[in-house]
Amino acid sequence: AMITVGIVMHPHSGMVFAKSFYRAIGTFCGSTFGLALLCVFPQQRELFLLCMSLWVALCAGGATLYRNFMSYGFVLAGYTAAIVALPAIGNPLGVFDSALMRVSEVMVGIVVASMVSDLVLPERLRPVLRRSAREHFANFIDFVRGSTGGSIPRAEMEQAHLRFVRASIQLEDMRASVIFEDPEIRARSTRMRLLNQHNMAAATSFQSLHHLINRLQREGRAAEVEALIALYRPIGAALEAAPADLHDPAALAPRLRECARQLPALEATLRTGLAPGHAQLAFDTGATLLMRFLDELCGYVEVELALRAHVQRGGVERVHFRRGNDASGAAVAVLRTFLTMTALSAFWIASGWPFGASAMLLATIFSGLLAAAPNPLASAFNMLLGYAAGILAGIYATYWLLPGSNGFVMLVAATLPLLLVGPWLNAHPEFSGVGGGYSIGIVYILALKNPMVYDLTHALNDAIAQLAGVALAAVSFVFVPRVTGSGWQRRRQFRRLREQVVEAATAPLDGLRWRFESTSRDLFHQVITHTRPGSRQSRALLGWALAVQECGRALIELRGQLRASDAPGALREATDRAVQAVAQLYHQPDEARRQRAEDEVRAAIEACAAVPALRPHLYQLLGALRDDESPLAAATAAGEPAHAS
Numbered sequence: 001a002m003i004t005v006g007i008v009m010h011p012h013s014g015m016v017f018a019k020s021f022y023r024a025i026g027t028f029c030g031s032t033f034g035l036a037l038l039c040v041f042p043q044q045r046e047l048f049l050l051c052m053s054l055w056v057a058l059c060a061g062g063a064t065l066y067r068n069f070m071s072y073g074f075v076l077a078g079y080t081a082a083i084v085a086l087p088a089i090g091n092p093l094g095v096f097d098s099a100l101m102r103v104s105e106v107m108v109g110i111v112v113a114s115m116v117s118d119l120v121l122p123e124r125l126r127p128v129l130r131r132s133a134r135e136h137f138a139n140f141i142d143f144v145r146g147s148t149g150g151s152i153p154r155a156e157m158e159q160a161h162l163r164f165v166r167a168s169i170q171l172e173d174m175r176a177s178v179i180f181e182d183p184e185i186r187a188r189s190t191r192m193r194l195l196n197q198h199n200m201a202a203a204t205s206f207q208s209l210h211h212l213i214n215r216l217q218r219e220g221r222a223a224e225v226e227a228l229i230a231l232y233r234p235i236g237a238a239l240e241a242a243p244a245d246l247h248d249p250a251a252l253a254p255r256l257r258e259c260a261r262q263l264p265a266l267e268a269t270l271r272t273g274l275a276p277g278h279a280q281l282a283f284d285t286g287a288t289l290l291m292r293f294l295d296e297l298c299g300y301v302e303v304e305l306a307l308r309a310h311v312q313r314g315g316v317e318r319v320h321f322r323r324g325n326d327a328s329g330a331a332v333a334v335l336r337t338f339l340t341m342t343a344l345s346a347f348w349i350a351s352g353w354p355f356g357a358s359a360m361l362l363a364t365i366f367s368g369l370l371a372a373a374p375n376p377l378a379s380a381f382n383m384l385l386g387y388a389a390g391i392l393a394g395i396y397a398t399y400w401l402l403p404g405s406n407g408f409v410m411l412v413a414a415t416l417p418l419l420l421v422g423p424w425l426n427a428h429p430e431f432s433g434v435g436g437g438y439s440i441g442i443v444y445i446l447a448l449k450n451p452m453v454y455d456l457t458h459a460l461n462d463a464i465a466q467l468a469g470v471a472l473a474a475v476s477f478v479f480v481p482r483v484t485g486s487g488w489q490r491r492r493q494f495r496r497l498r499e500q501v502v503e504a505a506t507a508p509l510d511g512l513r514w515r516f517e518s519t520s521r522d523l524f525h526q527v528i529t530h531t532r533p534g535s536r537q538s539r540a541l542l543g544w545a546l547a548v549q550e551c552g553r554a555l556i557e558l559r560g561q562l563r564a565s566d567a568p569g570a571l572r573e574a575t576d577r578a579v580q581a582v583a584q585l586y587h588q589p590d591e592a593r594r595q596r597a598e599d600e601v602r603a604a605i606e607a608c609a610a611v612p613a614l615r616p617h618l619y620q621l622l623g624a625l626r627d628d629e630s631p632l633a634a635a636t637a638a639g640e641p642a643h644a645s
Helices: 002-008 013-040 045-065 068-088 092-119 126-145 154-178 183-218 222-239 249-272 278-308 327-351 356-371 376-404 407-419 421-426 429-446 456-479 487-506 512-529 536-564 569-587 591-610 615-626 631-638
Strands: none
Touching: 002 013, 002 092, 002 429, 013 045, 013 068, 013 092, 013 154, 045 068, 045 327, 045 356, 068 092, 068 154, 068 356, 126 154, 126 183, 126 222, 126 278, 154 183, 154 512, 154 536, 183 222, 183 278, 183 512, 183 536, 183 615, 222 249, 222 278, 249 278, 278 615, 327 356, 327 456, 356 376, 356 456, 376 407, 376 421, 376 429, 376 456, 407 421, 407 429, 421 429, 429 456, 487 512, 487 536, 487 569, 512 536, 536 569, 536 615, 536 631, 569 591, 569 615, 591 615
């Protein structure tokens, strides 16, 4: 119960509730598996330890596939089975009591921590989420308002994309925790997801529009550029308002909708001033992107307005933020943890070590905890340092302070100052790993009972075994290196980022836009997190992210338009060939595939003369393929883009 309180406590009550929820789920699952495992193998220690190692390894792999406290739930399910079953391995009939006590103690800790967090000086996460969402809304509106002059340098667009991606991931992560804190947020959760998706879609259309304008400027197409900027200017005017209303969705929503009603007439007027042929096609492409952006911006502002209303009315489209998980990285984590646990199991069986269960238990706990750490070796060292300090503090309290104490008040007075060291360290990010190890170490050595048992020899042997278990968990990362943040994983994630264009070309269209927007951003965020800011590698990844967003959305819009049209079979075949050629290019970039993709897209543009609604999407694809500032140009000249590693 004390360990549970130390683990789930957080400055914000929403975080406490979220972590408590997944700790409860993990405890139930792990206790059930530990109980079942010892019932199946009560006297076959080898089979029992083999299955236990496999379970812990699978849970460690699951922890690498998920984010936030859901990842912690997998870790807990793994080592809870060991906590329940290992102490009862010499007395299988006691495993039910062990499981029952484990669940009871953890639930007591969860209830106490949740009540204190909610009732004693609560610090709510909801205001933080609301403030962050409104700041992101204001920043996005300001960026759009300030860019109505036309061209935006690619470097500036890349940095803006990075900011928008980080904000989207942060808001989704925070929303996933706040829903445990506030019933009103749970009622608004679907709209918050939709708000994030509208923002991501609008950002993609906005970036694609400016890429088109930049390309036209570099080609000297002044007439088309001026016409598009003139068509774009009313959006900036609609976003202009009194200083008090600059970021007020109630003031912006009607102005944007009125702008959307007036733009078609302006579009027709501007189009007649351009020469027929390529000039009008380029303008039509920009106008299509601009109208798509305006529609998504209106949706973004209107959902923001609905969220700020006191009462939520009407239904709303259900969307989900899809993560870009890496199954191969999880497989490596499974292998590492399984080898660690089986090696320690074999040593325990061969040596007959009386305290092998303690070493197994701690190795199980820290193998799971470190599996998803970005730098497991450094985290393991900090954990080991903190754990050793916690053991020393626990021995001092148990064998020096407590024997001279009497009653509950003296118990608190003797232990509380030392127990507070762990939470104090956790409150400082630079010491959080040390604090976690310290909190677990001191509570394990205290081993408070009624009546207390004082056995220094047993405590020292147990401490040595526990330190050995923590150290072995750390050593396992030397023999089977970490995956998170490694060059191998970055290369895989980078390829998966490019493969999002393939999915945009081949996956079922229903819900594809939402899946594409969220998955591509999550993959990009995972890669860029482990890349040095401002480096050549970082710039290359930013460029690729923009290229993937532009081409992927163009393919999705093209396929949707094609499905809704009554185009003849020959035209559909030409368009499908163009779509597949672009997908093959992103699957494995080289100059031959790029040239083939350009040829197929040009052929599709010519074939679509009878269905003009398809041509803007194809022209956008052609421009993206020929963009000399896109990383695709360098990649196709050199084959597989090595700089992504």
